Amino acid sequence: MRRIDYLDGLRGLSALAVMLQHFALAFGLSSWPLGVITSGDTALFLFFILSGAVLTPSFSRAPDAPGANLLGRVARLWPPVMAAVAISILLTRVVPHRGAEAAVAAASDWLAAETAQAPSPALIIAETAGLTMPPGYRETGLFAPVAALMPSQTASIDPPIWSLHVELWGSLLLIALIWVRSRSRASYWALLAAAAAMIGVNELGLFLVGHLCQRFAQSAAYARVLRSRVTLLAATLLVELGVFGCWVDLLRGVPWAEALIHASYLHIYSWFGLQHELGAVAIFVGVLLSPDCQRALSMRVPRLLGRLSFSIYLLHWPVMLGIGSAVFLAALPLGQTAAGMLAVLAALLATLALSRWFERWCDRPAVRLSQAIRARAASRRAPSIGTG
Helix, strand or coil: CCCCHHHHHHHHHHHHHHHHHHHHHHHHCCCCHHHHHHHHHHHHHHHHHHCCCHHHHHCCCCCCCHHHHHHHHHHHEEEEEEEHHHHHHHHHHHCCCCCHHHHHHCCHHHHHHHHCCCHHHHHHHHHHHCCCCCCCCCCCCCCHHHHHHCCCHCCCCCCHHHHHHHHHHHHHHHHHHHHHHHCCCHHHHHHHHHHHHHHHCCCCCCHHHHHHHHHHHHHHHHHHHCCCCHHHHHHHHHHHHHHHHHHHHCCCCCHHHHHHHHHHCCCCCCCCCCHHHHHHHHHHHHHHHHHHHHHHHHHHHHHHHHHHHHHHHHHHHHHHHHHHHHHHHHHHHCCHHHHHHHHHHHHHHHHHHHHHHHHHHHHHHHHHHHHHHHHHHHHHHHCCCCCC
């Protein structure tokens, strides 16, 4: 990608959307006019497209080192997850989770379902050790035979880490594609077509969308497309359709849409929505075609949120159940709406403050470790220059 800043900004706003949707659902504000920033389902799919776009050039620096690329990716994902699980446990000691009480007071069926099962010690140990990343959870695992044997995702101490399962396998898919491409273009396109056919509309396919968009953005045709007035109109329309997305509700129950979902060879997790996946694709392509959107997303606040996005995503859940729920219950005499708004504000501020610390001491070191692993592999394969 030519301008990584706008991808950071898009990732940051996506993390904010996921967090605010969870807060709104938890504290009975799902009908409160938070607007488009609570379209967390669409934002969640954007994460996978962004990963496909960002990881493609990263892995391409050492295409002949698939093992180092995979090890670097694991080094990027696992330490922050381990730290987030540890912080979730610590927060329950400092501010005991009162999510079940808040669910009753807010009449939130969503929060009640998410807090119905307490995480077992065995599952907490498995999550801390990163053992849940390869197989996933019952509702979200990519592979149906294995997923059926896994524990419920709602029993996790930090449920958002379910997506690391998809990130791991999506990364492996990209590593394989880039490795094959370094050897044979024909084999690369054959593998890409086979992967797309097998994946179907499963969320893993969004890595392929990001991968292909990144390749297009590096081509000479991309610059020509950006100069077209038709492109500006198309970009605006795509972003609006993706953000507001009411049109895609027409896909519910449509035979061809249902056939697409069931045609995938991989497991479709229970919260999948084809409309949200299409919305994410529309937003990403629209941003890719719109210099105005790219400039807006490259501004300071979106870029700051982008740097904190992984931390926000990992930490907002325990903050919601702890600080957010405590504030909500304490403020109930003011009325449910006022209590919900105060709870959202308190949880938002606490998450952002904790994320600043987490990004510096947990996330950033993981990024440096991952980069060092891949850089070492790239340097080993760089051609040596003779002196004479």
